[in-house]
Amino acid sequence: MHTRRHLIAAGFASTLLAACTTTPVNQERPPIVFMHGNGDSAALWQTTIWRFESNGWPRDKLIAVDQPFPLARDDDTVVQPGRSSTAESMAFLKAEVDRALKTTGANKVILVGNSRGGNTIRNYVQNGGGDQVVSHVVLGGNPAHGIWAVKGRQERNEFSGLSPFMQQLNAPKNGNGDEVTPGVKWLTLRSDNNDKYAQPDGIWIGAKGTATNIGFDGPALKGATNVVLPRVDHRETSFSPAAFDATWRFLTGEAPRTLQPAPEAQVVLSGKVTGLGLDSRDPASGAFVNNLPLTGGRLVVFAVDTTTGARRGPPAWEQTIAQDGRWGPFTAQPNTSYEFVLGAPGYATTHIYRSPFPRSSSVIQLRPERIPEADRDARALVILTRPRGYFDAERDTMRFDGQAALPGVPPKGSGVSSSKVKLPSDAPRAVASEFNGERVTGQVWPAAQGDVSVLELTY
Structure with missing residues (x-):
């Protein structure tokens, strides 16, 4: 890494x-x-x-x-x-x-x-x-x-x-x-x-x-x-x-003992569900992000196979999001990857795939996606996002659905934090990503039914 x-x-x-x-x-x-x-x-x-x-x-x-x-x-x-x-x-x-x-x-x-x-x-x-x-x-x-x-x-x-x-x-x-x-x-x-x-x-x-x-x-x-x-x-x-x-x-005044998160025996996850506001200059865009609670949505969490993103059984957690937008607390299994399925009126059903959580966290934000008009022709949409940094083609080792050159990421400069692939088929299959050693894999879901896949990097 x-x-x-x-x-x-x-x-x-x-x-x-x-x-x-x-x-x-x-x-x-x-x-x-x-x-x-x-x-x-x-x-x-x-x-x-x-x-x-x-x-x-x-x-x-x-x-x-x-x-x-x-x-x-x-x-x-x-x-x-x-x-x-x-x-x-x-x-x-x-x-x-x-x-x-x-x-x-x-x-x-x-x-x-x-x-x-x-x-x-x-x-x-x-x-x-x-x-x-x-x-x-x-x-x-x-x-x-x-x-x-x-x-x-x-x-x-x-x-x-x-x-x-x-x-x-x-x-x-x-x-x-x-x-x-x-x-x-x-x-x-x-x-x-x-x-x-x-x-x-x-x-x-x-x-x-x-x-x-x-x-x-x-x-x-x-x-x-x-x-x-x-x-x-x-x-x-x-x-x-x-x-x-x-x-x-x-x-x-001292060096830290470690720069990496130390694993915990018990991992408890919680956070907030937020939405997208409307851009006052373009009410159709839904471009404004905010941190207001999104209420009335439904969250379902599945344990998934780390290498394929396939579900490993029935839901590990289900919850209707209340007025405060909070979700959890959900006791997760160490070394387990999860799919967070978030549905809310006016949004795509968003399947968020994450790496295993080494420690508990109460600040895990979940936000559903909207499918832009420009992407309505896709049979399936998969988004790779890196919230805590950007993609740099000259600096980083990256792959997304088999491509070393990430769509939308320029060949020079560090200024883009997400990449998107529009797939011509919605047939179920794995979509893998890698960024400097961190690997996140999810499944394809049909855009025609209002579904979007998000592979979210942690590091």
């Missing part, structure tokens, strides 16, 4: 990070609140939480939050249905931190954020009173100086380096010109040149050949400990083994 690459990268930062610790390992662990990025959910922190647990951080001190409307507005000053402003995002995080402090009895909290989550954290610490209750901040792939800084291009969007929001965040805080709020320990993690949102060229923002005026070092902040993780992509700045290694060293 690509773990070795991450281990090497993390090693470069070891000495620097060990010098920054203010949380000795022999003291009681403070709570950590994890803030996801734009359009994402708490589920992305699953493997990070596993790694913290496997190194001794108490499970009840690891809190991944779900912002109801995780997408930023096009214009931060204009109300936009299904989207959140910087002020709304900050208020959400403040409430979650207050809840974590009350629940745990702690007087300080650690904040860890990915991408847009870093904007929210910085805003809260600087402008929402967070400097009084936050001891450490870790920002992975945060567009700290914007994704673009182009005059006339959405200058009131929070991702513009010219926006009033970004300008006030980056205003010097002292005579040294530090960009971070004093009194808090700051760590930024970034890629050397492989983060799609820290690129000098606008290829990933629909402006190929146009300068963004943002460099590869855009996520770095003056006054913070800034660490470079070679070849990681935008999401891997937070969710990779290398990111965990750097974070653990920064928080404790």
